[in-house]
């Protein structure tokens with residue numbers, strides 16, 4: 089449909105309800121699409137097709153054209169797997185609260201196959217959901233009908249250029265598998281999520297924050313070039329200098345503007361790292377110290393991980409002995425945190441005068457006994473240094489925080505707003521859960537990548553650095569008796585995100601179940617601009633529908 | 638250790654894929670523990686998963702990686718048990734080929750060999766000498782090849798057959814086992830008897846350790862290693878530190894398997910697997926624990942390949 093819409097147009101959606109879409113500030117040329125398979129304003133607070141904010145799954149696409157579409161794909165030699173138990177493999181994501189069944193699964197082989205798939209999907213108006221590691225938590229990588237494109241089928245490293253410190257890889261590869269290949273040449277990636285099984289493509293589209301991001305930025309900023317299959321099936325190479333507009337949209341673009349099939353990434357010489365832990369009883373002090381270290385470029389790695397808001401762990405680590413020595417001489421004495429012995433003593437005193445809090449004390453002891461050894465497993469240490477930091481952290485993350493249900497709402501702000509925002513959100517966590525973890529890190533920004541950051545997890549007012557904090561309730565074995573309904577979890581996320589709206593923050597996970605926040609956070613002008621671009625690039629809105637738009 | 642869990646505990650984290658040779662060669666999630674567990678959560682039958690179950694080499698690298706502590710190998714043998722494809726029994730009595738059978742076992746240590754060792758009498762003799770000669774170690778006439786086969790294919794083991802097999806082993810102090818699957822089962826079947834893998838037993842001997850060099854590339858046999866990963870990781874880490882050699886360990890500290898002695902490895906090309914193991918490495922010598930790996934490495938590299946028992 090080629091009709092276009094101008095400012096102040098109001099469209100009633102397919103359900104005839106109140107999803108009026110008013111473009112207040114801009115005179116944008118937003119192509120209108122077929123209403124009926126898609127709401128008029130896919131980013132309204134009730135944009136999940138007639139579903140209220142508290143609820144989760146969007147309406148499942150289920151059109152009779154599927155059969156014809158499958159035939160067309162088979163004629164073009166694209167294998168589509170329709171067995172229910174294979175679709176079921178992808179029924180949810182790491183969050184385990186959004187459930188959807190694709191009609192069929194395509195395992196990615198190469199860009200040409202994906203191009204054929206997307207062209208057919210446009211022709212038959214069949215939604216295609218792209219999935220890498222599936223480590224989203226808001227259902228962003230869950231297909232509510234249509235095709236699930238499993239990118240992990242494209243997991244080969246294509247070329248390592250040790251001289252120019254870059255690697256070309258297929259984009260479905262897990263960061264850990266990439267690290268395995270790089271380490272054979274004594275190289276390492278720059279930064280990646282601490283979970284080993286997120287994919288390169290899935291990460292470049294959403295961010296990729298590591299404990300070295302305060303120094304090296306997020307993974308998305310480390311991509312040199314990409315091969316992308318656009319929603320209409322063109323195979324395009326893009327970078328800051330070639331097809332830069334597409335590059336800007338695909339990086340941090342939540343899979344809206346194309347499927348990333350290959351990526352050229354910066355890499356670096358591998359180094360083991362010297363780790364230091366400092367323990368605080370005050371969250372704000374710990375964050376202030378973290379920001380002081382980051383602002384002065386003191387360490388190579390830094391971040392905060394809490395056991396409780398009373399025991400806050402500041403992690404500081406170094407790639408080189410020189411920087412570690414400089415830290416010890418110039419900065420160590422300025423940190424207000426304690427060593428392990430110091431915090432144990434402080435906690436012992438605290439619980440001696442607060443004996444009714446014995447459960448808390450037991451929890452802390454249990455946590456210390458199970459968690460600390462994980463971070464020091466001898467097979468991952470050499471001469472006191474950690475040799476496989478991602479393995480060490482990721483295994484601990486999965487073992488101690490992972491379970492079949494996870495919610496990890498987050499907030500990203502400018503450095504100035506961070507302490508206050510985290511403290512407010514900490515109170516919300518406390519209200520909902522007896523045990524939860526906060527994970528805070530800095531993210532260095534690239535001035536030349538400002539266009540990439542628009543409508544992304546990077547807050548609009550952050551200039552040189554942004555700060556992110558994840559809030560993760562413990563729902564696994566540790567808390568087997570603590571089962572939470574999806575409504576409770578959704579209310580928790582909403583309360584955290586409401587703080588973000590109030591302070592002008594952004595979020596890592598603003599898609600999927602949280603997309604009702606998009607207009608509130610980014611404002612109509614920015615959202616309408618992106619919606620117009622999306623509709624132009626993807627006339628039938630087939631690619632990653634319901635993630636953002 | 639906590640009790641092992643079943644497929645319903647799978648969270649879909651994919652960590653089991655990272656060291657899996659079948660995943661490495663196919664990048665097809667259906668052929669992985671993740672794919673199998675999730676498919677079973679969605680109602681797949683053993684028949685639905687036939688190809689997946691057949692493709693597994695039982696190298697065991699996935700199981701220690703699973704944060705949910707799922708019995709991933711048990712899952713495969715359980716599925717094989719329900720599939721007619723895996724009902725082929727191996728004849729008992731293949732063991733008559735042994736070079737030095739002990740009619741009446743009276744030695745403190747008994748060695749259970751595997752197929753590859755049965756075909757290499759010189760190496761077997763060398764192993765016997767390492768453990769003090771035939772007065773100290775006896776080679777079992779019945780090596781239980783058929784039992785190992787049944788374990789892998791999920792075939793119920795005949796009680797009488799098992800009792801006959803175990804009877805001479807019960808009276809000994811230590812059993813050294815070349816076959817990782819059998820070694821794992823014997824630990825349960827022979828309480829009170831020390832059951833170790835051939836690799837661990839040899840690599841513990843001072844005279845063997847003395848012969849290892851820092852320029853060696855040491856290839857751990859993966860089945861026994863992964864079956865007792867939590868304990869053996871320290872043993873091999875210590876060996877690595879003491880000698881300074883490199884090993885076929887990946888970043889998760891799983892042993893990258895060649896799969897050369899796997900019964901089912903149709904989806905994995907052993908040569909490609911060996912090439913991956915050696916990528917970026919230039920050892921002066923390759924030292925293997927699994928006899929089948931001698932030929933596997935020999936096909937791909939000119940670097941000398943020796944068995945751990947044949948170091949000079």
Ligand SMILES: Cc1cc2nc3c(=O)[nH]c(=O)nc-3n(C[C@H](O)[C@H](O)[C@H](O)COP(=O)(O)OP(=O)(O)OC[C@H]3O[C@@H](n4cnc5c(N)ncnc54)[C@H](O)[C@@H]3O)c2cc1C
Pocket residue numbers: 181182183217218219220221222223224225228229239259260280281282283285286287288289290291292293294295296297298342343344346347348349485486490494632635
């Ligand atoms: C336990 C746990 C720990 C985590 N730790 C961190 C952390 O430390 N740092 C961090 O930054 N994040 C972290 N995350 C979040 C998660 O790592 C990111 O969401 C991740 O980068 C997603 O990668 P993925 O491959 O799993 O993508 P998916 O979840 O598969 O997809 C993410 C989005 O990108 C789209 N997509 C996927 N692949 C492609 C492609 N090739 N082309 C185009 N679009 C695509 C999907 O449709 C989806 O919308 C964590 C998550 C969990 C569950």
Ligand code: SF4
Pocket residue numbers: 656657658659660669670692693694695696697698699700709710
């Ligand atoms: S046993 Fe080996 S081949 Fe089988 S699934 Fe596990 S890692 Fe893969």
Ligand code: SF4
Pocket residue numbers: 646647648649650651652653654670671674702703704705706707709
């Ligand atoms: S590692 Fe375990 S929990 Fe994770 S996907 Fe594999 S089987 Fe499932």
